[in-house]
Amino acid sequence: MTKAGYVGLIGRPNVGKSTLLNHLIGQKISITSRRPQTTRHRILGIRTTEGGQAIYVDTPGLDASERRAMNRYLNRTAQSVLAGVDVVVWVVDRPAWQPEDALLFERLKAVPMPIILAINKVDKYPDKSVVLPFLQAALDRFPFAELIPVSALRDINLDRLEASIMQRLPEGEPIFTQEQITDRSLRFLAAEFIREKLTRSLDQELPHALTVEIEQFREDPAITRISAVIWVEREGQKVIVIGKKGEMLKKIGQQARLALEKLLGQKVYLNLWVKVKKGWSDNARALQGLGYHDD
Numbered sequence: 001m002t003k004a005g006y007v008g009l010i011g012r013p014n015v016g017k018s019t020l021l022n023h024l025i026g027q028k029i030s031i032t033s034r035r036p037q038t039t040r041h042r043i044l045g046i047r048t049t050e051g052g053q054a055i056y057v058d059t060p061g062l063d064a065s066e067r068r069a070m071n072r073y074l075n076r077t078a079q080s081v082l083a084g085v086d087v088v089v090w091v092v093d094r095p096a097w098q099p100e101d102a103l104l105f106e107r108l109k110a111v112p113m114p115i116i117l118a119i120n121k122v123d124k125y126p127d128k129s130v131v132l133p134f135l136q137a138a139l140d141r142f143p144f145a146e147l148i149p150v151s152a153l154r155d156i157n158l159d160r161l162e163a164s165i166m167q168r169l170p171e172g173e174p175i176f177t178q179e180q181i182t183d184r185s186l187r188f189l190a191a192e193f194i195r196e197k198l199t200r201s202l203d204q205e206l207p208h209a210l211t212v213e214i215e216q217f218r219e220d221p222a223i224t225r226i227s228a229v230i231w232v233e234r235e236g237q238k239v240i241v242i243g244k245k246g247e248m249l250k251k252i253g254q255q256a257r258l259a260l261e262k263l264l265g266q267k268v269y270l271n272l273w274v275k276v277k278k279g280w281s282d283n284a285r286a287l288q289g290l291g292y293h294d295d
């Protein structure tokens with residue numbers, strides 16, 4: 001009898017949810033960075049083994065602030081995940097609770113499915129005497145199904161986490177084919193990979209103010225041709241993204257092209273444009289036009 005079901009990865013921004021998803025399925029599909037709220041879309045990562053099929057749902061981090069349209073969208077997506085999964089993995093990145101965790105405890109009280117607590121980034125805490133008391137105290141605070149220290153980045157204990165998840169999935173036939181690793185198109189992944197490089201290269205505020213739209217995606221036998229627009233909110237931001245003598249845009253283009261070639265297993269010709277669309281991140285209609293809608 002095989003197992004199949006959905007696994008929600010939840011937790012504050014930056015704890016390593018997307019890194020965990022990529023390492024659990026063994027291929028990079030969800031973009032990551034040191035900046036909070038890199039993940040803007042719900043994305044599925046599918047892993048099929050002999051034991052069954054686990055479908056991981058990566059989400060934007062639950063965030064308490066709802067000031068702008070983008071934040072409201074991020075929050076809605078994160079919340080809706082809790083409704084449709086069989087197992088929840090709550091990821092934290094240090095052996096201590098944060099003030100915002102109180103909000104999650106509140107939301108999880110009413111959730112019927114098993115909740116596994118994954119303490120990520122244990123590579124940063126080699127001293128077990130820091131982690132063990134936290135685990136004990138966590139059980140006193142909440143009836144977690146299991147507590148598992150892991151390092152997503154260094155692949156520590158991920159097999160144990162996977163076994164624990166698989167054990168708790170319902171019995172059933174696979175929902176996706178064995179080869180499928182995500183529900184998203186290559187076109188979507190291409191836009192995300194470009195946004196990842198932008199997020200990693202640019203200063204604090206800018207990544208929130210930009211988005212990427214694929215204008216052309218053509219797979220020829222020897223090469224994939226991709227043309228993309230980087231939308232920013234103001235003329236000044238355009239200047240920054242392009243950089244002195246176009247150097248910033250060139251660097252971002254090169255990094256994105258290499259990542260895309262790895263994903264596609266083929267040469268990529270990448271053309272990037274920077275254009276201004278005023279106030280897009282604050283305007284729900286503009287967001288929809290660029291593909292940010294609930295799905």
Ligand SMILES: Nc1nc2c(ncn2[C@@H]2O[C@H](COP(=O)(O)OP(=O)(O)O)[C@@H](O)[C@H]2O)c(=O)[nH]1
Pocket residue numbers: 011012013014015016017018019020031032033034035036037038039061120121122123124150151152153154
């Ligand atoms: N040291 C360490 N860093 C990690 C680990 N997992 C993720 N990170 C880093 O934490 C940052 C945030 O990761 P990301 O997956 O984008 O977090 P998300 O916002 O929860 O999806 C990135 O810089 C990752 O490289 C880990 O196991 N150890």
Ligand SMILES: [Mg+2]
Pocket residue numbers: 017018019031032038039059060
């Ligand atoms: Mg993420």
